[in-house]
Amino acid sequence: xxREKLDNLQEQLCRTVLGSETASYELLTALIAGGHVLIDGxxxxxxxxxxxxxxxxxxxxxxxxxxxxxxxxxDLTGYSIYRKNKEAFEFVEGPVFTNLLLADEINRTSxxxxxxxxxxMNEGQVTIDGVSHPLPDVFQVxxxxxNRHRSGTFPLPEPQLDRFLIAIEMELPDQAVRSRILEHxxxxxxxxxxxxxxxxxFTTAEIRSxxxxxxxxPLSSSxxxxxxxxxxxxxxxxxxxxxxxxxxxxxxMRMARAIAFxxxxxxxxxxxxxxxxxxxxxxxxxxxxxxxxxxxxxxxxETTRLLLKEILETTNVE
Amino acid sequence: xxxxxPTLTHRxxxxxxxxxxxxxxxxxxxxxxxxxxxxxxxxTFVWGTSRFLAAKALSGLVVNRTLPRRAAVGESxxxxxxxxxxxxxxxxxxxxxxxxxxxxxxxxxxxxxPGEEKSLTYTGKRTRRxxxxxxxxxxxxxxxxxxxxxxxxxxxxxxxxxxxxxxxxLPPHLQRYIENLQEDVAHSSFAPPDPSAEFKYLREFRHGxxxxxxxWPTSLRTDELLxxxxxxxxxxxxxxxxxxxxxxxxxxxxxxxxxxxxxRIVAGLLxxxxxxxxxxxxxxxxxxxxxxxxxxxxxxxxxxxALQSRxxxxxxxxxxxxxxxxxxxxxxxxxxxxPISEWKQSLSSARVPLACIDSVSLSSASRPKLRTRKRxxxx
Numbered sequence: 001x002x003r004e005k006l007d008n009l010q011e012q013l014c015r016t017v018l019g020s021e022t023a024s025y026e027l028l029t030a031l032i033a034g035g036h037v038l039i040d041g042x043x044x045x046x047x048x049x050x051x052x053x054x055x056x057x058x059x060x061x062x063x064x065x066x067x068x069x070x071x072x073x074x075d076l077t078g079y080s081i082y083r084k085n086k087e088a089f090e091f092v093e094g095p096v097f098t099n100l101l102l103a104d105e106i107n108r109t110s111x112x113x114x115x116x117x118x119x120x121m122n123e124g125q126v127t128i129d130g131v132s133h134p135l136p137d138v139f140q141v142x143x144x145x146x147n148r149h150r151s152g153t154f155p156l157p158e159p160q161l162d163r164f165l166i167a168i169e170m171e172l173p174d175q176a177v178r179s180r181i182l183e184h185x186x187x188x189x190x191x192x193x194x195x196x197x198x199x200x201x202f203t204t205a206e207i208r209s210x211x212x213x214x215x216x217x218p219l220s221s222s223x224x225x226x227x228x229x230x231x232x233x234x235x236x237x238x239x240x241x242x243x244x245x246x247x248x249x250x251x252x253m254r255m256a257r258a259i260a261f262x263x264x265x266x267x268x269x270x271x272x273x274x275x276x277x278x279x280x281x282x283x284x285x286x287x288x289x290x291x292x293x294x295x296x297x298x299x300x301x302e303t304t305r306l307l308l309k310e311i312l313e314t315t316n317v318e
Numbered sequence: 319x320x321x322x323x324p325t326l327t328h329r330x331x332x333x334x335x336x337x338x339x340x341x342x343x344x345x346x347x348x349x350x351x352x353x354x355x356x357x358x359x360x361x362t363f364v365w366g367t368s369r370f371l372a373a374k375a376l377s378g379l380v381v382n383r384t385l386p387r388r389a390a391v392g393e394s395x396x397x398x399x400x401x402x403x404x405x406x407x408x409x410x411x412x413x414x415x416x417x418x419x420x421x422x423x424x425x426x427x428x429x430x431x432p433g434e435e436k437s438l439t440y441t442g443k444r445t446r447r448x449x450x451x452x453x454x455x456x457x458x459x460x461x462x463x464x465x466x467x468x469x470x471x472x473x474x475x476x477x478x479x480x481x482x483x484x485x486x487x488l489p490p491h492l493q494r495y496i497e498n499l500q501e502d503v504a505h506s507s508f509a510p511p512d513p514s515a516e517f518k519y520l521r522e523f524r525h526g527x528x529x530x531x532x533x534w535p536t537s538l539r540t541d542e543l544l545x546x547x548x549x550x551x552x553x554x555x556x557x558x559x560x561x562x563x564x565x566x567x568x569x570x571x572x573x574x575x576x577x578x579x580x581x582r583i584v585a586g587l588l589x590x591x592x593x594x595x596x597x598x599x600x601x602x603x604x605x606x607x608x609x610x611x612x613x614x615x616x617x618x619x620x621x622x623x624a625l626q627s628r629x630x631x632x633x634x635x636x637x638x639x640x641x642x643x644x645x646x647x648x649x650x651x652x653x654x655x656x657p658i659s660e661w662k663q664s665l666s667s668a669r670v671p672l673a674c675i676d677s678v679s680l681s682s683a684s685r686p687k688l689r690t691r692k693r694x695x696x697x
Contacts, residue, residue, distance in 0.1 A: 290390040
C-alpha cells in the first residue's frame with residue numbers, strides 16, 4: 001500500500017513538473033530519509049513548483065518564506081512578546097514551525113539570516129531567550145537557489161550547506177520535453193482550466209512511519225566501509241577543496257537507506273550508495289578554479305560533478 | 319596520420335587457432351585425410367573471417383570532441399566526446415578508447431549500430447600551456463572472437479582548439495604589497511579641485527567664505543546666504559605598470575621552470591588587476607608597450623602568455639629603455655626569470671618606484687607546486 005502511494009507521489013511530482021524524473025525521485029527519497037533539500041538551478045525550470053507539488057502531496061502544514069535581503073531572524077524563528085493582560089512573555093511561533101518549509105531563493109538573504117536556520121535544520125528545535133522550542137516530528141526544509149545569477153545574492157556558508165542532506169540540480173529539459181511543456185500549457189490555457197490542486201497522498205504520520213521503516217534497513221559493515229572509502233577519495237582529491245564532514249558520510253548512509261527502501265531492497269546495497277553519493281556530496285565540495293571567462297561558473301559545476309563521478313567509478317566496492 | 323588506419327595483431331588465442339589450422343592442413347596432406355584437411359581449411363576460414371571482420375570493425379568510427387575555449391594548466395575541464403559509426407553496414411563492437419587529455423581509458427561496452435551516436439563526458443587536464451594541437455584517439459577492440467587485437471588511431475575532430483593558459487599565481491606577500499599600495503591612494507595624488515565642477519550640496523555662509531562661492535539664486539529665494547560646497551576632489555587612480563623580460567647574462571642559462579614560474583606570476587598579476595578593474599601599462603620585452611583598459615584587453619594579454627616563448631635579452635640597455643617608458647606610472651612591477659641581482663642595479667636610475675620580482679627569490683614555502691596527473695601511455 002505504502003509502495004503504491006510512493007509510486008503515485010512520484011508520478012504526481014513528475015506530472016506537475018515535466019522532465020523532472022530524477023529531481024522528483026531524489027526529492028521523494030530525501031523525504032523518506034528525513035533530510036533537507038537544496039534545489040539548485042536557473043530561473044524558470046520548476047524548482048519552486050516541484051517543492052510546492054511535494055508540499056501539496058503531504059497533508060501536513062506547509063509554509064513558504066520568500067528570502068529577501070531585509071529579512072530578520074525573528075521573521076523565521078518567531079519572537080517573544082510581552083502580554084500586558086497576562087503579565088508574561090508569550091512566544092509567537094515563526095514560519096519554521098511547520099512540517100514542510102519552502103525557503104525560496106535562500107541565497108537572496110544575508111548569511112546572518114541563513115544561519116538562523118542552522119539550529120532548526122540540525123536539531124529540529126528553535127532556541128529563543130534561552131528556551132528551546134521543538135519543531136514538529138516531520139520537518140523538512142526545501143530551499144531553492146538560483147545558481148546562475150550572482151548579483152544581489154550571498155553565497156551560502158559551508159556549515160549551512162552541510163545541513164542539507166542532498167542538493168538537486170535542475171536544468172533546462174531537452175527539446176522534446178520543452179515542447180511537451182508548451183503543449184500542456186497551451187491546452188490548459190485554451191480550456192481555461194487552472195491547474196488542479198494536488199491531492200494529498202500521505203499524512204505526516206505515514207511519512208514518519210516510512211522514515212522509521214527505512215532506518216530499520218540493515219547496512220553491512222562492508223557497505224559502511226565503502227562509504228568511508230568514497231569520502232576519503234573525495235578528501236584526497238587535490239582539486240576538490242572542501243572536505244566532507246562526518247555529517248556528509250552520515251548523509252550518504254541515510255540517503256542510501258532511503259533509496260534502498262524506495263527500491264524495495266532487503267538491505268542497503270553498494271548500488272544504493274552509488275545513487276546516493278552524487279546528490280549528497282556535490283554541494284559539500286568546492287573547486288578553486290581560475291576565473292577564465294564568463295562560462296567559468298557553469299564549467300566549474302560540470303567539472304565538479306564529473307570529478308565526483310570519476311571518483312565513484314574508480315573506488316572499489318570491496 | 320589524418321586517416322584512421324587499423325592495425326591487427328594476433329592475440330594468444332589467434333596464434334593457437336592459426337597454428338592448429340596449419341597443423342591440421344599439414345596432417346591432412348601428409349596422411350591424405352580429407353577430414354583433417356577440411357577441418358584445417360574450416361579453421362583457416364574462421365581465422366580469415368575473424369581477421370576480415372576485426373579489420374572492418376573499427377573502420378567506421380568517427381570521434382568528435384567538444385572542448386572549452388580556455389583552460390588553465392593543471393586544472394580539470396569537461397570534455398564531451400561523441401562517437402559515431404559512419405559505417406553503413408557493420409556495427410562498431412565493444413571497444414576501448416584513449417584520449418590523451420583524459421586520465422584513463424574510456425570503455426564502450428555496447429556496440430554502436432550503423433548511424434548511431436553516443437556521447438561520453440569526462441574530465442581532461444593539461445600540464446603544459448599553449449594551444450591544444452590536433453590530437454589522436456586510439457581505440458582497441460578484440461571483436462569478433464578475441465583472435466585479433468584491432469587497434470585504430472584516428473584524429474579527434476575538435477569543435478575548437480583550446481588555449482591552455484599558465485595557472486595564475488600571486489605570491490601572498492606580493493598581493494599584500496599591491497593591496498597596501500591601493501590603500502595609499504586615498505592619502506596621495508589628489509587631483510586639483512575643479513572650480514567648474516558640480517557642487518555637492520549647499521551650506522550656510524560662514525565667516526571667511528569667498529563671495530564667489532555664494533549660490534545667489536537659492537540665497538535670494540531663501541533669504542539667507544548659501545555657499546556652494548563643491549564635489550570633494552576624487553583621488554586619481556594609481557597607475558600600475560608591468561614589465562616582463564627574460565635576461566640571459568653570458569654564461570648563465572635559466573631553466574624553463576623559472577620562465578614558467580614567471581609567466582604564472584605575471585598571469586596572477588593580470589588576473590588580480592582585471593578583477594580590481596585597474597588599468598595597467600604592460601610590456602613583455604622585446605614587444606611593445608600596451609595599455610590594458612578593460613577585461614577584453616586583459617584576456618588578450620593572458621592569452622598571449624599561453625603562447626609566450628622565451629626571448630632572452632643579452633644586455634641591460636633594452637630593459638633600462640623599457641623602464642623609462644613607464645615614467646608616468648606610480649608603481650612598476652619588473653618581472654624576470656633571471657635573478658634580481660643580475661639586473662636590478664641597472665634600473666637604479668629609473669624614475670618610477672620599482673618592485674622587482676624573480677622566481678629565485680620566492681621562498682620554498684611560497685613556491686607553488688603544480689599538480690600533475692598520471693601520464694597515459696604515449697600514442
